[in-house]
Amino acid sequence: MAAKTLNINGKQVSADEGATILEAAIEAGIKIPTLCHLDGVYDAGACRLCLVEVTGVNKLLSACTTRIAEGMEVHTDTEQLRKYRRMTLELLFAERNHTCSACVSNGHCELQALAWQNGMDHVRYDYCFPRWSVDASHPRYGLDHNRCILCTRCVRVCWHIEGAGTKNVAGRGAKSFIIDDLAQPWGDSETCTSCGKCVIACPTGALFTRGSTVAEMERDPSKLAFIVNARERKQWVV
Amino acid sequence: MGKRIVIDPVTRIEGHAKISIFLDDAGHVTDAEFHVVEFRGFEKFCEGRPYGEMPSITARICGICPVSHLLASARAGDAIMAVAIPPAADKLRRLMNLGQIVQSHALSFFHLSAPDFILGWNAPQATRNVFGLIAADPTLARAGIRLRQFGQEIIEALGGRKIHPAWAVPGGVRSGITDQGRARIRERLPEAFATAESALRLFWKALDENREEALIFGNFSSLFMGMVTADGTWEHHGGNLRFVDSAGSVVADQIDPARYRDYIAESVQEASYLKTPYFKSLGLPNGIYRVGPLARLNICERMGVPRADAEYRAFRQMSRGSVTSSFLYHHARLIEILAALEYIERAIEDPELSTKHLRADAGVNALRGVGASEAPRGTLFHDYTVDPSGLLKSVNLIVATGHNNLAMNRTVAQIARHYVQGDDIPEAVLNRIEHGIRCYDPCLSCSTHAAGMMPMKVTLVGPGGRILREVTRG
Numbered sequence: 001m002a003a004k005t006l007n008i009n010g011k012q013v014s015a016d017e018g019a020t021i022l023e024a025a026i027e028a029g030i031k032i033p034t035l036c037h038l039d040g041v042y043d044a045g046a047c048r049l050c051l052v053e054v055t056g057v058n059k060l061l062s063a064c065t066t067r068i069a070e071g072m073e074v075h076t077d078t079e080q081l082r083k084y085r086r087m088t089l090e091l092l093f094a095e096r097n098h099t100c101s102a103c104v105s106n107g108h109c110e111l112q113a114l115a116w117q118n119g120m121d122h123v124r125y126d127y128c129f130p131r132w133s134v135d136a137s138h139p140r141y142g143l144d145h146n147r148c149i150l151c152t153r154c155v156r157v158c159w160h161i162e163g164a165g166t167k168n169v170a171g172r173g174a175k176s177f178i179i180d181d182l183a184q185p186w187g188d189s190e191t192c193t194s195c196g197k198c199v200i201a202c203p204t205g206a207l208f209t210r211g212s213t214v215a216e217m218e219r220d221p222s223k224l225a226f227i228v229n230a231r232e233r234k235q236w237v238v
Numbered sequence: 239m240g241k242r243i244v245i246d247p248v249t250r251i252e253g254h255a256k257i258s259i260f261l262d263d264a265g266h267v268t269d270a271e272f273h274v275v276e277f278r279g280f281e282k283f284c285e286g287r288p289y290g291e292m293p294s295i296t297a298r299i300c301g302i303c304p305v306s307h308l309l310a311s312a313r314a315g316d317a318i319m320a321v322a323i324p325p326a327a328d329k330l331r332r333l334m335n336l337g338q339i340v341q342s343h344a345l346s347f348f349h350l351s352a353p354d355f356i357l358g359w360n361a362p363q364a365t366r367n368v369f370g371l372i373a374a375d376p377t378l379a380r381a382g383i384r385l386r387q388f389g390q391e392i393i394e395a396l397g398g399r400k401i402h403p404a405w406a407v408p409g410g411v412r413s414g415i416t417d418q419g420r421a422r423i424r425e426r427l428p429e430a431f432a433t434a435e436s437a438l439r440l441f442w443k444a445l446d447e448n449r450e451e452a453l454i455f456g457n458f459s460s461l462f463m464g465m466v467t468a469d470g471t472w473e474h475h476g477g478n479l480r481f482v483d484s485a486g487s488v489v490a491d492q493i494d495p496a497r498y499r500d501y502i503a504e505s506v507q508e509a510s511y512l513k514t515p516y517f518k519s520l521g522l523p524n525g526i527y528r529v530g531p532l533a534r535l536n537i538c539e540r541m542g543v544p545r546a547d548a549e550y551r552a553f554r555q556m557s558r559g560s561v562t563s564s565f566l567y568h569h570a571r572l573i574e575i576l577a578a579l580e581y582i583e584r585a586i587e588d589p590e591l592s593t594k595h596l597r598a599d600a601g602v603n604a605l606r607g608v609g610a611s612e613a614p615r616g617t618l619f620h621d622y623t624v625d626p627s628g629l630l631k632s633v634n635l636i637v638a639t640g641h642n643n644l645a646m647n648r649t650v651a652q653i654a655r656h657y658v659q660g661d662d663i664p665e666a667v668l669n670r671i672e673h674g675i676r677c678y679d680p681c682l683s684c685s686t687h688a689a690g691m692m693p694m695k696v697t698l699v700g701p702g703g704r705i706l707r708e709v710t711r712g
Contacts, residue, residue, distance in 0.1 A: 062314060101294065101402070102291050102294045106404075133286060136288060136629055137627050146459055178478035187627075210288075210290075210292065210601075210628070211601075213291065213293065213404060213407045213408075214293075216412075
């Protein structure tokens with residue numbers, strides 16, 4: 001595969017043709033904030049935190065879904081980007097009911113960590129306080145829609161790693177929500193294998209192991225990339 | 239036309255409140271009311287949440303005694319799981335509750351109430367507070383602050399932080415105590431004992447100087463409720479309920495706290511967000527009962543530890559039946575600090591506290607769970623019903639300050655009747671009225687499930703509801 005050369009934050013970088021700006025940046029050791037991105041599954045461009053500026057393009061592009069091009073000039077850390085990232089985070093917090101102090105993921109939450117890293121010290125928007133429920137019908141896991149940011153990581157791991165296809169998205173816009181099978185209680189799902197990959201993939205406290213109390217949900221999403229790599233490289237074939 | 243005096247806000251209590259005093263045409267006090275003016279809504283907005291979150295959510299009701307909610311909520315969770323928690327977890331919860339009693343009682347006595355004893359009822363309002371106490375008697379103030387810190391450090395040694403530790407959970411606790419934690423507690427105990435003893439000496443002197451107040455501040459007949467052990471010893475966690483009347487006779491005994499509804503009913507008053515529980519079979523207003531330190535000492539037969547028992551006997555000698563003056567809440571609080579320190583001294587030597595078996599694991603096995611614990615201010619109930627997946631369908635919280643609502647109203651009325659004549663109320667009288675509330679160490683943030691430290695307002699109301707005078711402090 002041919003290599004392409006581009007410039008990120010003034011640094012000359014080369015990456016494989018077909019790579020995304022995010023992949024090229026990671027390879028060059030340049031950090032771009034991400035939330036919906038998950039190693040091991042394809043990217044969806046859902047969260048808008050990895051937005052970058054590309055010279056000559058008059059809109060902001062998501063680094064996780066934009067392919068590199070020869071001679072591309074990318075900026076990942078400008079004042080405008082920092083402003084938009086904070087705004088995006090504030091909107092995520094305002095949209096549903098995120099109460100860190102009582103959350104199973106407090107201290108281990110990617111959304112909380114990003115808010116802290118990006119200097120989000122308050123939310124300027126009115127909180128929506130929507131009425132969302134908790135689905136605790138599954139014997140082992142729970143889904144709290146109040147804490148869901150619709151990153152779709154759970155959907156992608158369910159379809160493309162486990163292959164069960166249980167999780168999906170229903171509805172439109174801010175009213176979208178994660179469903180199981182045909183929008184039935186999770187515990188009634190016939191396709192769910194109870195593998196728990198969705199729970200490992202969740203960046204917030206939306207998916208959790210039942211019985212977990214505050215700050216007890218610690219996840220290791222690298223296990224998911226490990227499974228995918230081992231499978232694709234046929235490391236399990238003897 | 240009669241008159242109404244309003245004290246708003248009431249100061250040096252936890253939360254927001256006001257007092258209304260009603261006068262007739264002759265300027266005599268006809269009645270007084272204590273109003274809690276904040277509403278918080280925990281019972282409603284917790285609906286739909288998993289019961290396992292409740293210890294941490296309800297702990298946020300209050301930053302002074304979060305441990306009480308944490309423990310009562312975890313116990314309600316134990317009942318929903320229908321498990322017996324590991325013995326070490328129970329011992330650790332009890333140790334944290336003792337730490338909580340010490341820190342909260344130290345706050346009530348030294349920071350909130352001692353300024354009245356030390357600086358006097360007539361001391362200028364601007365200095366009649368903990369800062370005035372620091373200026374007047376720095377050694378005493380420092381000892382009080384350090385005693386509170388000691389209690390807080392026990393909480394931290396167990397839960398990892400002083401306020402809102404996410405530690406007690408349905409089924410047990412999340413961690414034990416380390417050897418360093420034990421050593422730190424052991425090291426500070428002698429100083430804590432010395433402070434408790436000196437506070438008791440200070441109280442005896444204050445009692446001597448305030449004989450009139452002791453007779454007037456909430457001195458009336460009522461029932462008393464709290465937990466006792468199976469043999470009638472003082473209890474703060476895991477015991478059964480006992481009701482005792484003013485004569486000292488046991489009215490109901492060894493009641494499983496889960497059956498509280500058989501004995502306690504709740505009513506609401508138009509003038510307050512604070513619910514009014516009463517002893518069911520006596521109805522309103524005869525079902526008035528008090529909880530908290532005074533009640534716990536009236537219902538038990540002994541403290542169960544030697545130093546506190548010596549002081550307890552002196553306490554009980556003040557009356558033939560129950561000790562009925564709410565002014566003596568302060569004395570009871572100090573005896574409880576002493577007892578708590580003795581129990582802490584015993585507890586930290588228990589090797590079982592370091593075991594790793596601290597948490598039982600189970601799903602939802604009962605659709606209702608009641609958890610009770612003796613909070614510093616009195617008995618706290620958390621009553622949850624859940625659906626089969628463990629999501630809350632209803633929440634009922636009865637907090638100590640609620641139990642004492644009728645008694646606080648009566649106390650305010652009694653003090654007002656004694657001291658108020660006409661609508662010209664001297665500052666020292668206003669302060670005595672407020673102190674009547676402080677005796678109970680109410681936590682209004684808890685009781686209304688209200689935010690903030692409390693200022694107070696007194697309104698003087700004449701017949702026909704005309705407001706004659708309002709005194710506001712902030």
